[in-house]
Amino acid sequence: MKAQRLEEIRPRIQALEAMPAVPAIVLPLTAMLHSPDQVDVEKVIDLVSYDGTIAAHCLRMANSPLFGRRNTETVRSAVFALGLKRIEAILLGCCLNRIVPPDKWALDAVTFWRHSLGCALVSRKMAKLIGYPDPEKAYLAGLLHDLGILVNIIACSEDYPRCIQAAREAHVALHRGEEEHLGFTHCQSGKILAEQWHFSSDVIEVIEFHHDVAAVPTCGPLVSLVHLSDLLCRLRDLGYGYYEAMGMDLAGDAAWATLVGHYPALATMDLARFTMDIDGAMEEIVAVVDAVFKP
Amino acid sequence: MADLASAKSAKSKTESGAEDLRDPAYLKIRDMIYQISGIYQSEEKLYLLASRCARRMSAVHAKTPAEYLEHLTVRGNREAELRLLLNEITIGETYMFRSPPQLEALRSVILPQILKAKSAMGFKRLHLWSAGCSTGEEPYTLAMFLLEESEKMLAGWTFDILATDLNDNSLAAAKAGIYGEYALRSTSEALRRKYFKPHDEKRLQAGEQLKSLIRFERVNLNDDSKMTFLKGMDIIFCCNVLIYFDLGSKRKVMQHFYSNLLPGGYMFMGHAESLYQVDDRFHLVHFPGAIGYWKPPVGYTGGGKP
Ligand SMILES: C[S@@+](CC[C@H](N)C(=O)[O-])C[C@H]1O[C@@H](n2cnc3c(N)ncnc32)[C@H](O)[C@@H]1O
Ligand SMILES: [Fe+2]
Ligand SMILES: [Fe+2]
Numbered sequence A: 001m002k003a004q005r006l007e008e009i010r011p012r013i014q015a016l017e018a019m020p021a022v023p024a025i026v027l028p029l030t031a032m033l034h035s036p037d038q039v040d041v042e043k044v045i046d047l048v049s050y051d052g053t054i055a056a057h058c059l060r061m062a063n064s065p066l067f068g069r070r071n072t073e074t075v076r077s078a079v080f081a082l083g084l085k086r087i088e089a090i091l092l093g094c095c096l097n098r099i100v101p102p103d104k105w106a107l108d109a110v111t112f113w114r115h116s117l118g119c120a121l122v123s124r125k126m127a128k129l130i131g132y133p134d135p136e137k138a139y140l141a142g143l144l145h146d147l148g149i150l151v152n153i154i155a156c157s158e159d160y161p162r163c164i165q166a167a168r169e170a171h172v173a174l175h176r177g178e179e180e181h182l183g184f185t186h187c188q189s190g191k192i193l194a195e196q197w198h199f200s201s202d203v204i205e206v207i208e209f210h211h212d213v214a215a216v217p218t219c220g221p222l223v224s225l226v227h228l229s230d231l232l233c234r235l236r237d238l239g240y241g242y243y244e245a246m247g248m249d250l251a252g253d254a255a256w257a258t259l260v261g262h263y264p265a266l267a268t269m270d271l272a273r274f275t276m277d278i279d280g281a282m283e284e285i286v287a288v289v290d291a292v293f294k295p
Numbered sequence B: 001m002a003d004l005a006s007a008k009s010a011k012s013k014t015e016s017g018a019e020d021l022r023d024p025a026y027l028k029i030r031d032m033i034y035q036i037s038g039i040y041q042s043e044e045k046l047y048l049l050a051s052r053c054a055r056r057m058s059a060v061h062a063k064t065p066a067e068y069l070e071h072l073t074v075r076g077n078r079e080a081e082l083r084l085l086l087n088e089i090t091i092g093e094t095y096m097f098r099s100p101p102q103l104e105a106l107r108s109v110i111l112p113q114i115l116k117a118k119s120a121m122g123f124k125r126l127h128l129w130s131a132g133c134s135t136g137e138e139p140y141t142l143a144m145f146l147l148e149e150s151e152k153m154l155a156g157w158t159f160d161i162l163a164t165d166l167n168d169n170s171l172a173a174a175k176a177g178i179y180g181e182y183a184l185r186s187t188s189e190a191l192r193r194k195y196f197k198p199h200d201e202k203r204l205q206a207g208e209q210l211k212s213l214i215r216f217e218r219v220n221l222n223d224d225s226k227m228t229f230l231k232g233m234d235i236i237f238c239c240n241v242l243i244y245f246d247l248g249s250k251r252k253v254m255q256h257f258y259s260n261l262l263p264g265g266y267m268f269m270g271h272a273e274s275l276y277q278v279d280d281r282f283h284l285v286h287f288p289g290a291i292g293y294w295k296p297p298v299g300y301t302g303g304g305k306p
Helices: A004-018 A019-035 A041-050 A051-061 A076-084 A084-099 A109-130 A135-144 A145-157 A160-170 A174-181 A187-198 A199-208 A222-237 A254-262 A266-269 A269-292 B005-014 B022-035 B043-059 B066-075 B078-087 B098-122 B137-149 B168-176 B189-195 B247-260
Strands: B123-132 B157-165 B197-198 B204-206 B214-218 B233-238 B262-269 B284-285 B290-294
Touching: A004 A145, A019 B137, A041 A076, A041 A084, A041 B022, A041 B290, A051 A084, A076 A084, A076 B247, A084 A145, A109 A135, A109 A222, A109 A269, A109 B078, A109 B168, A135 B005, A135 B189, A145 A160, A145 A187, A160 A174, A160 B290, A174 A187, A174 B197, A187 A199, A199 B262, A222 B168, A222 B284, A269 B022, A269 B284, B022 B043, B022 B066, B022 B078, B043 B066, B043 B078, B066 B262, B078 B168, B098 B137, B098 B233, B098 B262, B098 B284, B098 B290, B123 B137, B137 B157, B137 B214, B168 B214, B189 B197
Parallel strands: B123 B157, B123 B233, B157 B214, B233 B262
Antiparallel strands: B197 B204, B262 B290, B284 B290
16 A cells, blocks of 8 residues: 555656756756766856855855855855865755745755755764765765655645644654655655656665665665764754654664674774764754854 | 852962962872862862862861861861861752753653563662752752653652762752752742742742652762662763763762663763763763663663664
8 A cells, every 4th residue: 555655656756857947957966976077167156156046055055164164255166165066965955945835845944954954964974983985975965865855745745744743743753754644755755756866876775764774785884874863963953843752872773783884993983982072063063054044 | 069169269269379289288188089089170170179178277277288188187087077178079050950851851762661661570660869969959850850750651650769969068958958049940830839838038948749759868979888789770860970070980980870770771961971981881872952871771782772
């Protein structure tokens, strides 16, 4: 029955691509991200400048304490200050933001983006702490991990408020509410869209399995990283805007075990130290995220 | 103890004089205090110690630190004097409902988990411990919290709270249970009315219902012989106490706490404290706004989330 329900909305997800604002920017961007050739910086600058909101967002990010609080006033200098990988992550974030029409946000838009940005930042921080080689990729994966929530907000707009309500009342994770009222979760629907948009396979894996690391056949470090960051954000007031009754035992988490598998040095890591570092970073990140979202 | 540099210290600093601080007697006193209580005052913090000694010095009419050191070492009443000095040194800042996220973690995750495990074994009693309770705000808070739950999730359960401190004066105040607006600033009107009775115009006193749940006792956390016997705890609160301990004595206390806890039990520390390098047998469990230190049950191999 569950599978049927997902099949039912598949065409609706596929139809998302036909929305005017989305593919125009997303597809060339993801293409660029994976392009084997030199990325054309001028093109990126054009893309960014083309769109007032995105340009403003890039400037705000470039000038935030997060990226060293430069006094950047032009799109061009913002692009150079932030670096291409970050610009692309920001652009993607903005584009995704647009796929939800303003009147459809069943979950408060700011709440959602605080969570996504928070998760991106924590993922990057954690990546650096454990020695994952591509922190910017971790950032991107963190930013996009809940793509499916956007999909569900649009494709299941009638049922989605009920998912949120149920999860909020039971103080459980959002995907539990989705299971109950949709029969599938944002992990499954997010995967469909991510494949359609040709995201890289490890980012797709993150989107599909970030709530169930144990289910990944050959679990890469990226999923585990984002899974833990997601939990940490939800525990530190960067969640879905309601209180979740939960605890997170790093040492006992399957995702941690996976990371230890990939980075044996973690086995002897002082977890209290690690927790302290992450916790210290969390405070900063919450402040930064709030700064970014202040009007 | 949160702020040793209280109003008095400004005065005492001038009394004791700057050159006094280099008096080797202070270093000896510092070392004695460390030996006994685990509280370590670094060289830069010696002026705090001096200011605390100043009061005792004038009480016993000691003119120099060296003379006061004699009172602590060779005089007949040295044990009593040491205790009086410790009462000066360990003055604690505290108030009721200081850490709501800890209580929320208790309510939503920890208690359900512990109750489930204990009732599976046929137990229906909970033991909490407020270690370093100062003037009692923390244990009274816990008592209110448990009583509020006693008609809900704790229906059919009994519970008790052990509240300990090193400071006799603080303990006496805790037993009396008389509090003003400062201590009660985060306590709701409803809880005040339910659990306190008026004492005088400005203060309230904890009622019998609260007091009957709490056992106050003088326990020095640095005293191995006492610590060894406080077994069977479900949850230990040791908040804002170990901040003045050095790593070695902190580590020792944490080892005791670990064995004082029942398997599956939790320990909490203050908001800004960390077990960093202290005892890695504890699992650090993150809760919204709080970190708990968990003693995993026997045979725990990860996977099942707390
Ligand atoms: C700041 S108060 C903490 C009060 C309360 N736990 C809270 O968090 O609000 C610190 C208390 O720790 C006590 N303390 C310090 N060293 C101690 C020791 N070695 N044994 C027992 N108590 C100690 C002090 O007497 C003081 O009352
Ligand atoms: Fe998610
Ligand atoms: Fe998430």
